[in-house]
Amino acid sequence: MSEAKSNRPLLEIDRFSVRFGDKIAVHELSLSIARGERVALVGESGSGKSVTALSILRLVEHADLSGRMLLDGEDLLQKTEQQMRGLRGADVAMVFQEPMTALNPLFTIGKQIAESLRLHEGLRPNAARKRGIELLRRTGIPEPERRIDSFPHQLSGGQRQRAMIAMALACRPRLLLADEPTTALDVTVRQQIVDLLIALQEQEAAERGMAVLLITHDLNLVKRFAQRVAVMEKGVLVETNTTEALFSNPQHPYTKRLLDSEPQRAVEPVEPDARRLLEVQGLAVDYSTSAKGWRSMFGRSTFRAVHDVDLNVRRGETLGIVGESGSGKSTLAATVLGLQKPAAGHIHIDGLPLASLKTARSRRELYSRMQVVFQDPFGSLSPRMTVEQIIGEGLTMHQPDMDAKARRARVGSLLEEVGMPADAMLRYPHEFSGGQRQRIAIARALAVEPELLVLDEPTSALDVSIQKQVLNLLTNLQKKYKLSYLFITHDLAVMRAMAHRVIVMKSGRIVEAGDTLDVLHAPSHPYTQSLLASSLIVSPAGAAKTPTGTVND
Structure with missing residues (x-):
């Protein structure tokens, strides 16, 4: 490699813009990446990160691209589609966010x-x-x-x-684009993928000078992975600096706001005489699966997803359930909600055994006291129904005597309760952002005045600042209505902010339980310790912390 070429940036983006009709998605972006460098492009949804990455590969459709996009001095925007096919995968490759969708x-x-x-x-x-x-x-x-x-x-x-x-x-490839490569993964798997990417990049950088452009809104990942950070807001590059300098001394207000989005603990003590709203004793849940090998001759086999679980939740209390995918968290929640039949054990709601409900009417009356908020608000809201119909559906079922005028007034007050304008009633889910859709899902859950909310990863699909807003909303609603939460997550920062007590699940069993801060500060089980070791939390001061204190990278 000639000296002139080695001194030239591998990728140089010069006054690059992307326009979709009248909308400008990226505005005069200028950014360079050196050979062997790891750069993170950070920002919330709609900031232009992914559009920029896809534009490098010329995979953005129905858009007007302007400016220059130089790879080793050659302008990618001037190349023909046939030339780009030769570059994709060979010189520039991409790791997408959701591998199940990206793989055939x-x-x-x-x-x-x-x-x-x-x-x-x-x-x-x-x-x-x-x-x-x-x-x-x-x-x-x-x-x-x-x-x-x-x-x-x-x-x-x-x-x-x-x-x-x-x-x-x-x-x-000379340039690897990684678009949210760990978003859908558990914390321990996330750490493994990050460590793998760093190791592979360093090896390829030494041999071929491979650089990585990481697209993410995960500040923990940026802190661990990137050497330099570029921050985008609404299509505009607002700040660029080394990772250490940016985290320790952010300059732009938007960067400061991103770094200040870590959930803050605002948990009020549960009243000493608060009654037990949910009690679970000796719960076991089985799934029927296809037997393998010679066992298939004898029919289907049984897989036990939950083993001998005991737990309780008091009125006004949040019980957190932590664990990786496959640990039994969601199966446990579905069983509590009556959506999955247990193989053994007892579930009591306010002292009433769930198994004693034999009629549809009795089950409906009890289920009005329990509601659920799912992980993906876009998938859990019907695209064919207006917001008014979505929120009012529960009222129609559980309060059939309420007339249309009263129902509409109730929907309007619920929207106001969750910070949404009343005129949102006539719109459809696709017209809202992810955070707004989750507020609508919360309003729907509150419509029938439940006492227990099952929250299944309610903020994992949201940007960090939107996540903080939704958590603050849930905290305020709990204080106002003395709601009980069964909060499922693998995000320990969220758990620390929200839960009074926490149980840790592995392979369907509870391996550790106790007050949240006690478990996070002094975990006794090796599995809990491994979860904590894999979960760095970024503070505005720039230190990467675990719940047990500050650690050095």
């Missing part, structure tokens, strides 16, 4: 890796398979010789993301 469900992992090797390097099937196995081994997938013949649905979330990384690195 009809082809094995091996065939999808081999496709890039065949197109860009002309490898024959046997050579491509051998390279694919080695790539899977490098990314830490166990038994790569077997897993290469697996379909995407046969892999876990972490394994699918590792397979995506293997595909991206197949042709040893």
